[in-house]
Amino acid sequence: MPPAPELISPRSARVSAARRLAKRNFRGKDRLFLAEGPQAVREAAGHQVQGTPTLVELFATVEAAERYADIVGEARAVGARVHLADEAVVADISTTVTPQGLVGICRFLDTPFETILKGRPKLVAVLAHVRDPGNAGTVLRCADAAGAEAVVLTDASVDLYNPKAVRASVGSLFHLPVAVGVPADEAVAGLRSAGVRILAADGAGQDDLDDELDKGTMGGPTAWVFGNEAWGLPEETRGLADAVVRVPIHGKAESLNLATAAAVCLYASARAQRAFGGCRTVTPS
Numbered sequence: 001m002p003p004a005p006e007l008i009s010p011r012s013a014r015v016s017a018a019r020r021l022a023k024r025n026f027r028g029k030d031r032l033f034l035a036e037g038p039q040a041v042r043e044a045a046g047h048q049v050q051g052t053p054t055l056v057e058l059f060a061t062v063e064a065a066e067r068y069a070d071i072v073g074e075a076r077a078v079g080a081r082v083h084l085a086d087e088a089v090v091a092d093i094s095t096t097v098t099p100q101g102l103v104g105i106c107r108f109l110d111t112p113f114e115t116i117l118k119g120r121p122k123l124v125a126v127l128a129h130v131r132d133p134g135n136a137g138t139v140l141r142c143a144d145a146a147g148a149e150a151v152v153l154t155d156a157s158v159d160l161y162n163p164k165a166v167r168a169s170v171g172s173l174f175h176l177p178v179a180v181g182v183p184a185d186e187a188v189a190g191l192r193s194a195g196v197r198i199l200a201a202d203g204a205g206q207d208d209l210d211d212e213l214d215k216g217t218m219g220g221p222t223a224w225v226f227g228n229e230a231w232g233l234p235e236e237t238r239g240l241a242d243a244v245v246r247v248p249i250h251g252k253a254e255s256l257n258l259a260t261a262a263a264v265c266l267y268a269s270a271r272a273q274r275a276f277g278g279c280r281t282v283t284p285s
Helices: 013-022 024-030 038-045 062-067 069-077 087-093 113-118 133-145 163-169 184-193 209-215 258-274
Strands: 032-036 055-060 081-084 102-107 123-127 150-154 178-182 197-201 222-226 243-246
Touching: 013 024, 013 032, 013 055, 013 087, 013 102, 024 032, 032 038, 032 163, 038 055, 038 069, 038 102, 055 062, 055 069, 055 087, 062 069, 062 081, 069 081, 087 102, 113 150, 113 178, 113 184, 123 133, 123 184, 123 258, 133 150, 133 163, 133 258, 150 184, 178 184, 184 197, 184 222, 197 258, 209 243, 209 258, 222 258
Parallel strands: 055 081, 123 150, 123 222, 150 178, 197 222, 197 243
Antiparallel strands: 032 102, 055 102
């Protein structure tokens, strides 16, 4: 016979403390955020910052605890408090329409910008004015898939720990360093001082991505700066870049959405860097 849930009231203190993390001000105050679903919780359970486990607490329905027994076991192994909860309780904490029965509470894991610079990154995504959390999480996922070493969210961008951004990253939030709250000019100046070329992605850019690839200018360390979903990058931010690059539209589409354009740009850099003579083909001395 399966065990009975321990938490059956949405009004319990533990549930109330978890539920309030859906709001940014409480996330900032507690330095905790929600990770929902088996993929995110599994990644959180395997993540740590300087030896401190990221996953603090886990709420699971009885059914989910049985289905994902390995994840629950990993959570317990890293010292997270595991609560078997009624389905209504987990649904109350969750920010999704169809909860998957697992909601984790995690410590903030953003990385100081200076630490990222010390790592001499070769590929970085800078989200300069991205306001939609789903887009932010998806760009983070694209950066992870393309092999970027870091993502930077400027002070004009959405909260990294917005539940929708966490979900859209599909676990990539736990894979690579992310700096938050960095002013755009400081982000560009810091990356340039670390030997990184700054490219602003903009549909109205003077330089064509295909031309950049043909000229062989994409093989060095590169940071792509991505702007707002609706109006792109403001002039002052474009002016900080070494080049403003557009993704060519060969068909009849009016434009590409932010996440798609980011994927194209990041993968173009990743391929160029891995080609003969690119910065990832050089053996470190």
